[in-house]
Amino acid sequence: MPGRVSTHSRSEDGDSLKALDFLIGDWMxxxxxxxxxxxxxxxxxxxxxxxxxAYYSRSFADGSGFIHCEEGYxxxxxxxxxxxxxxxxxxxxxELAEARLEADGGLTLDTQQLIAVPRGKxxxxxxxxxxxxxxxxxxxxxxxxxxxxxxxxxxxxxxRVRSSSLVTP
Numbered sequence: 001m002p003g004r005v006s007t008h009s010r011s012e013d014g015d016s017l018k019a020l021d022f023l024i025g026d027w028m029x030x031x032x033x034x035x036x037x038x039x040x041x042x043x044x045x046x047x048x049x050x051x052x053x054a055y056y057s058r059s060f061a062d063g064s065g066f067i068h069c070e071e072g073y074x075x076x077x078x079x080x081x082x083x084x085x086x087x088x089x090x091x092x093x094x095e096l097a098e099a100r101l102e103a104d105g106g107l108t109l110d111t112q113q114l115i116a117v118p119r120g121k122x123x124x125x126x127x128x129x130x131x132x133x134x135x136x137x138x139x140x141x142x143x144x145x146x147x148x149x150x151x152x153x154x155x156x157x158x159x160r161v162r163s164s165s166l167v168t169p
Contacts, residue, residue, distance in 0.1 A: 031156025106131040122146035
C-alpha cells in the first residue's frame with residue numbers, strides 16, 4: 001500500500017481518525033465461522049501522511065490452510081465528512097462501506113456499494129463491528145447473500161502481538 005507508514009496517531013488538526021487508535025498495530029486471534037473455526041491475523045497502519053488508516057487481514061481455517069484475505073483503507077473522504085472504508089477482498093469483491101464510531105468506542109461498518117462482485121457470488125451486503133476489549137478487540141461479520149436474510153458469518157477475538165509474519169501495509 002502506498003504512503004508513508006507511521007505507528008503513531010494523527011494530530012488533532014483536520015479530520016481526526018484518533019478514535020481508531022485502538023486498532024493501530026498487529027493482531028492475531030481465532031474465531032468461529034458459520035461452519036468453521038479459523039485463525040485471523042490483521043494489521044492497521046497510518047498512511048497518506050496520516051490522513052488514512054490502512055488495513056490488511058488474512059484468515060486460515062483450522063486444519064485446511066488459507067481461506068481469505070482483504071485489505072483497504074479508512075478515511076474521511078467526502079464533503080459530508082463521512083468516515084468511509086474501501087476494501088478489496090481476495091476473491092475479487094470490492095466494497096465501499098460507511099463507518100460509524102459508536103459510543104462504546106467501537107466501529108460499525110455497513111456496505112454502501114459493492115463495486116465488483118465476483119462471478120458466482122451473491123453478496124448483497126456486509127455488516128461489521130469492531131469492538132475494543134481490555135485484551136484486544138472483537139470482530140463480528142454479518143453477511144447478506146442472495147435472497148436470504150442476513151446471517152452471522154464469523155466472529156473473532158484478536159489480541160495485539162509484538163511481531164507477526166504479516167506483510168503489513
